[in-house]
Amino acid sequence: MAEAPKRVRTRHFARAKEEGITITGLTSYDVLTAQIFDEAGIDFLLVGDSAGNTVLGYDTTLPVTIDDLIPLTRGVVRGVKRALVVADMPFGSYETGPDEALHTAFRFMKETGAHAVKLEGGVRSAEQIRRIVSAGIPVMGHVGFTPQSEHGLGGHVIQGRGTAADQLLADAKAVEEAGAFAVVLEMVPAEAAERVTAELSIPTISVGAGPHCDGQLVVWTDWAGLTSGRIPKFVKQYANLRDVLFDAAVAYKADVESGAYPDEAHSYSDETAEKAHRDRE
Ligand SMILES: Nc1nc(=O)c2c([nH]1)NC[C@@H]1CN(c3ccc(C(=O)N[C@@H](CCC(=O)O)C(=O)O)cc3)CN21
Ligand SMILES: CC(C)C(=O)C(=O)O
Ligand SMILES: [Mg+2]
Incomplete structure (x- = not known):
């Protein structure tokens, strides 16, 4: 029998940054795609609240609940032998404070077998990140365009342009200082993302943040040509599954x-x- 591959751990993220090896990630919402992406050697799979769009047909991620994501995350965990599985914490499951955030993180860890959680926000979410990390749960941060705040941000707006680059860096630093093992930069100019990547010791993961980040992540249904309608400009289509x-x-x-x-x-x-x-x- 073939030997089971060695699991990707958070320390491999740190090592990849040191050695200049780019980290690869895709979203996944079910066991079959998880198996395929895992076998292809994708390093981490995010069970994103983008499931609101890609699985449940909502226009935004705002209605997505913990109970929506738990069964999807279970499926993905069952599909992987090597990839690190990150559970995305949905809107309304961590913002009131560190206690709520840790409670939600416990639910994902205990009920799905995920290896890490992700939540949105820099400075504003630092205390939540710190509490979850102190309980031994790895956290991936997410700054720049944070889709759960799309109404507050005024739509799908590129973040960190011009003078806003300083706020972006402050947010990314707050995530690092709170103990996160990696941070997603979403819809940020390549120059600003390059600067953040240079200033942080933890790896940056780009979602539409250019080529200078330590890793890349994309919503798989966009990348595979399955999504109907418009897909973000930063997505390169690698297949045409809809056809x-x-x-x-x-x-x-x-x-x-x-x-x-x-x-x-x-x-x-x-x-x-x-x-x-x-x-x-
Ligand atoms: N299918 C899917 N793909 C995603 O990338 C994604 C989700 N869903 N859901 C959660 C968030 C929302 N994200 C989005 C959604 C839309 C744009 C978008 O339409 N961007 C436009 C520019 C802004 C505009 O005109 O609205 C673009 O052309 O890139 C970008 C990111 C990223 N995430
Ligand atoms: C776009 C990524 C970063 C995400 O949060 C999701 O898929 O929900
Ligand atoms: Mg998300």
């Missing part, structure tokens, strides 16, 4: 309506059962 599945559904419908499917090869008969029985003897 693949559409063509398959059209071909299946035509075959069923014409009687071409199911044929003999895809049906059971008494004769096949007899032959199978004979072959076993």
